[in-house]
Amino acid sequence: MPNANNDIPAPQSERSAQSTNALSQVQRRAVSELLRVSPVADDLARRFQEAGFTLALVGGSVRDALLGRLGNDLDFTTDARPEDVLKIVRPWADAVWEVGIAFGTVGCKKSSFDIEVTTYRSEAYDRTSRKPEVSYGDSIEEDLVRRDFTVNAMAVFLPQKEFIDPHGGLEDLAARVLRTPGTPQDSFSDDPLRMMRAARFAAQLDFEVAPDVVAAMKAMAGRIEIVSAERVRDELNKLILAPHPRKGLRLLVDSGIAERVLPELPALRLERDEHHRHKDVYEHTLTVLEQAIDLEEDGPDLVLRLAALLHDIGKPRTRRFENDGRVSFHHHEVVGAKMTKKRMTALKYSNDLVKDVSRLVELHLRFHGYGTGEWTDSAVRRYVRDAGPQLTRLHKLTRSDCTTRNKRKANALSRAYDGLEERIARLQEQEELEAIRPDLDGNEIMQILDIAPGPAVGKAYKQMLEIRLEHGPMEREDAIAALKEWWATQG
Template identity: 90%
Template structure:
């Protein structure tokens, strides 16, 4: 990949051997990645060239190529206006979509590649707007300077494969540092969401955020207030689903941005009492998140990760110093579930996700009633019934919630939970616990009691469900006899 518009490759005397080796490595990776996508990219570039326009692979696609992790999502930039882009890609692509055309972006699919082509542009917020104002630019240099970070401000002009790096993004990539092309103040003023992107990329790429960028985030944290809840939520999700979410979350807290978008997280930094009678709830929550991630089996699980992060957010409101010197957090799981619903609703999460995460927060302490393993089969059935389809996640959350350094205590908790899971498995095999329901359904109840649909049927169903949870499967005859007996008592 030829050099281009900068002095990226300075003499050896001006650069350490280690840096040079890192740069060579990322360039080798990039060549390999670009060769893989070259047939599609070059074909598209020639079509733009024949129409009198330029085309370049840009931004995250170049960054990921240099990191050796370029997928099938390709981002291009061009001097062609959106209407011209449509004329070029429609005869060529397998499918075309115009969802982002108001922002200068045309999307299309070709073979296995999802492609976005965006006209050179500059966009900025005014002081109060939640939507950026978009204007088109005339050069790729103008386009790159408006990018969020130098590692995303590189391009490869096609089809000649000229590497364009006016802001030394390649060196920052090799050093794993996040900087802005211009001053961070200008960048964050243009789009305040970039402050959250700094934390997101730290979490995804395990990069360090440059000190001047962190300072600007602290200085301008209040600017995040003009960004819509949906955009904040989407960045938060990407951060939490990253490989190193603790790193990104810690930056949000340190910079003060979390105080504005997820205030329940920094609130966990409770002042320690002089006798240190309770653990650091903030650090505990981040550790629980780390441990939950270790238990994931089928890739990142947003519901589990959110529940792990938020499971103790009710503790600050419920902390009490007891007369015997202990610190208590009575019913913090109930308070925390309500707080979770409120925050996630404000961030515009789906109703289903709000319900699932809040339910896990509410149930995360339930296992500790198991204690010495003396739960009855009835209690185990209720545990399974209350968890419902979240049971597997509840297992992982509960195991993750053990952060004690006392190995004996940790091993005892682990053995107890092993025992509970074994009992659940045995009961599931015997009783089909995943579909706990009474031995009689609503039609059966109406027939046995000779009653019409109404509240009485619901009360009878609830009674039979309690019997089922308490006793396990009863069989039809026993259930009919119990129902008739209960009904007679109700009538008297």
């Protein structure tokens, strides 16, 4: 069947065995390219064949090969049971792991390839359970129909290179649309996380989601609440780290799913009236996220992207209507940092990640006190000290937070931040600003003051750090004099 996109082969009709066995020239080129970049596939398939089993490359691996973006993660499906898969891959692979074996998946590594081999499955989900009850299937058709989207429900039997596409995945791939193999209602009832996957794939692939799929997401959004926080978090991370996160986040918000997993985001859609005007915080947030992405230097940065997404979530709780018609959000950065910590903890993020993101949210407004550059050197030192290892990200977040259409104002803010970064760089050259320590350490403080270890030492150390921040490096004699002068005031 001809297709408007000559780079993608036409879909195979489920009823046409002839189409299955006689791939078009374009199909053959696509499959050959897939096998060229994954030479281990034929070798592994022959081993399965010799053992009396079939093996097919499946799902995302086939999709990505047809999109020209296949990496080194390869997914296979087979009629062999997990114990048989282990017998086949153990003598062949460089390493084998059984983490997913309860779900029929055996993982292994061969050269630079990470491989997963999963037995045909026919999953039955308890409608109140967070995990599937796995039962094994007997055919690849049964396996493909249970997959999330048609573009992930294609396979290539190896080594004979037989292309299988019973649900029109190639056609949907060409149209850049996400549909489910069966009804979306059945699919999402089986695994509600697939609703988040729809948003994630839209963000990753820049695909549209079919109207009936969106309708099912809206009708069944509440089902996401039975999914574990860890699975929701992992799916959210993939979406946020995708090339087009705005697209996926919009779908989560518009479908009502975000209300269940990240309610702080839809809460940014603040009501506005003709008397009290302020920027659209929701749209502003999505723009800040995109502008932060533009400043990334070494690939997607989860900490920066989360901070950009959450930086203003304190605004709804702090909004006040002033008498002069203005709207204020006093201390929204402090409130937002607490809300960030609470939400990320609920989603089971690591303590370090929670700490880093909430710190950036707390500090994202600090620069606006810089004004026209009247900060003292001590204020610049405190800015760097408080940012700590997040200073570079804070630079990017602060710059991204400027979404004004007033070019004059935007240029002024940019120049002011340029000036701050230059001052930071000069001070860092002078005094290694990122590793600020008092001029006297704890042992020296105890010796000079003739005191034993205890709270007084910590108090003195903190005072010496404040002096260091305020005045910069001091000669030892001056530091000792300052310590004794302060100690004399402590009674």
